[in-house]
Amino acid sequence: MALHEIKKNCKIVNELLMYLMRNSFHQIEMHIDYQTDESVITFIVDECPSEVISQMAENLNKGRRYEFEGYYWELMGESDNTNQLSIIGMLVDGIHFEEKNGRTKMIIHRKHTFLKK
Amino acid sequence: MRIKNYLSGKIVVPFVFIFLFTLSLFLDKPMNTLIGYFNILTSSGLLISDYLHIGGLSASLFNVASLLLVYFSLINHLQIKVTGPIFAGLFTIAGFAFFGKNLVNTLPLLSGIYLYSLYHKIDIRNVMIIILFSTGISPLVSFTMFDSGINLIYSIPLGIFLGVFTGFILPPFVAHTVKFHSGYDLYNIGFAMGILALIYTAGFKAFGIIVSPVNLISVDYHWILFSVLLLFSASFIIIAYMIDNSVHTAYTLILEKSGRLVTDFIREAGLAPALLNIGLMGFLSLIIVLVLNIKISGPVIGGILTVMGFSAFGKHPKNSVPVMLGVTAAAFLSHYTLNSASVVIAIFFGTALAPISGKYGPVIGFFAGFVHFFVVQATSPFQGGFDLYNNGFAAGFVAAVFVPILESFRKEEE
Numbered sequence: 001m002a003l004h005e006i007k008k009n010c011k012i013v014n015e016l017l018m019y020l021m022r023n024s025f026h027q028i029e030m031h032i033d034y035q036t037d038e039s040v041i042t043f044i045v046d047e048c049p050s051e052v053i054s055q056m057a058e059n060l061n062k063g064r065r066y067e068f069e070g071y072y073w074e075l076m077g078e079s080d081n082t083n084q085l086s087i088i089g090m091l092v093d094g095i096h097f098e099e100k101n102g103r104t105k106m107i108i109h110r111k112h113t114f115l116k117k
Numbered sequence: 118m119r120i121k122n123y124l125s126g127k128i129v130v131p132f133v134f135i136f137l138f139t140l141s142l143f144l145d146k147p148m149n150t151l152i153g154y155f156n157i158l159t160s161s162g163l164l165i166s167d168y169l170h171i172g173g174l175s176a177s178l179f180n181v182a183s184l185l186l187v188y189f190s191l192i193n194h195l196q197i198k199v200t201g202p203i204f205a206g207l208f209t210i211a212g213f214a215f216f217g218k219n220l221v222n223t224l225p226l227l228s229g230i231y232l233y234s235l236y237h238k239i240d241i242r243n244v245m246i247i248i249l250f251s252t253g254i255s256p257l258v259s260f261t262m263f264d265s266g267i268n269l270i271y272s273i274p275l276g277i278f279l280g281v282f283t284g285f286i287l288p289p290f291v292a293h294t295v296k297f298h299s300g301y302d303l304y305n306i307g308f309a310m311g312i313l314a315l316i317y318t319a320g321f322k323a324f325g326i327i328v329s330p331v332n333l334i335s336v337d338y339h340w341i342l343f344s345v346l347l348l349f350s351a352s353f354i355i356i357a358y359m360i361d362n363s364v365h366t367a368y369t370l371i372l373e374k375s376g377r378l379v380t381d382f383i384r385e386a387g388l389a390p391a392l393l394n395i396g397l398m399g400f401l402s403l404i405i406v407l408v409l410n411i412k413i414s415g416p417v418i419g420g421i422l423t424v425m426g427f428s429a430f431g432k433h434p435k436n437s438v439p440v441m442l443g444v445t446a447a448a449f450l451s452h453y454t455l456n457s458a459s460v461v462i463a464i465f466f467g468t469a470l471a472p473i474s475g476k477y478g479p480v481i482g483f484f485a486g487f488v489h490f491f492v493v494q495a496t497s498p499f500q501g502g503f504d505l506y507n508n509g510f511a512a513g514f515v516a517a518v519f520v521p522i523l524e525s526f527r528k529e530e531e
Contacts, residue, residue, distance in 0.1 A: 067246050069243035070244040070245075071244070071291060072378060074292050090379070
């Protein structure tokens with residue numbers, strides 16, 4: 001298992017949870033599927049406005065940055081009025097959204113592929 | 118088109134070290150350059166050891182070019198893209214290669230971090246940013262080797278050991294300290310290394326070896342260095358317009374950012390606006406040099422190159438100028454001479470606190486710079502001069518005091 005993998009996943013969840021709550025989502029479902037080679041984090045909220053979706057998609061689909069795995073990730077979840085979506089974007093492989101019955105499912109993938117081969 | 122693509126991928130770093138290397142060959146006889154370079158490699162490197170004073174201009178430029186070549190080759194070999202923090206790291210190395218960093222005292226630190234990555238079975242790319250900035254504590258290695266008074270047979274292995282050991286423990290420590298100031302000190306590794314330097318200084322003292330900052334400065338090459346910086350700044354702006362001729366419109370995206378860690382301007386706004394920002398910050402620094410009648414020495418060009426480097430990673434005129442004004446006002450109102458080395462260095466390196474100005478406004482940024490100036494005067498003897506990023510050390514304390522107080526008022530407003 002990679003270094004601090006569990007802690008990084010928890011930090012990502014914490015930061016996203018704060019981001020959603022600051023955006024007035026007060027009923028949030030969360031699910032994490034922690035597999036051997038990948039973590040899949042899912043948030044489900046009601047009626048997510050397009051601005052929130054586009055901000056999350058823009059930040060979390062910019063591409064993984066391996067040089068940030070060893071540093072800066074500790075900043076996630078540290079500030080209560082500034083979002084650090086850009087750091088999450090460097091640590092995850094992407095996000096996609098599914099809409100069903102007025103509910104929005106946000107699915108985030110983080111592969112554990114940065115281990116030395 | 119091929120040139121544009123190459124510039125996009127590598128951000129002109131190779132051109133910088135080729136230019137400096139070529140310049141070093143023409144400025145002096147090769148033998149003089151080699152003797153000067155040997156003097157640089159065997160000096161203590163303690164803050165402030167201006168290599169222009171110790172080895173001369175040609176040898177100093179050779180030192181800068183050789184360090185850039187080694188670290189850039191490593192980045193290239195590992196296929197790491199030159200983005201904001203990587204660019205900042207490379208330019209910080211280039212800047213401090215004028216006063217404290219060389220191949221002898223930085224490679225043990227690199228080896229230590231490499232051993233850390235092997236021990237934890239992680240890809241070395243994961244710790245590349247730490248490798249670049251870890252070079253700030255390199256005087257620990259050279260002081261132990263050449264200036265501690267210990268017999269060379271023992272001092273050289275001891276210096277290598279301390280460097281490797283420090284590199285090995287650095288990654289978890291720097292990741293931890295970034296929380297202390299919530300990412301508002303851009304030179305976080307300087308803060309972490311200041312604490313380590315304090316411990317090492319105390320350790321040496323316990324064995325009767327006194328570590329104290331030195332003051333070796335040369336201003337003999339002012340106009341040559343001014344011209345080099347002018348050329349670099351203009352080149353960045355020209356390249357920015359070569360890539361995108363309407364870059365100034367996208368540039369406003371950068372000015373909107375607070376600059377708090379982690380703000381990679383290349384990722385957030387694009388390459389051309391980031392290059393324009395680097396060039397503009399270079400010009401801004403040169404304007405300060407002219408207005409305050411500053412003579413460019415090793416630490417001053419180091420400060421300006423570091424400012425330019427971090428202009429891809431957090432600094433822009435809007436968040437940096439208030440902090441610079443705060444530092445200048447503090448020096449003006451106290452007993453310091455405005456263009457003395459300690460003041461000038463603080464003006465440039467004090468911009469580590471630019472995110473405070475970017476986040477809480479220029480008035481707060483001004484006061485952060487004001488307080489920073491007094492703190493940085495106290496931290497240098499405190500850490501003995503092992504930590505070249507002394508301003509980063511001081512800025513960590515300033516940010517740690519300012520940020521929680523300011524955050525609490527913001528919450529009350531909400």
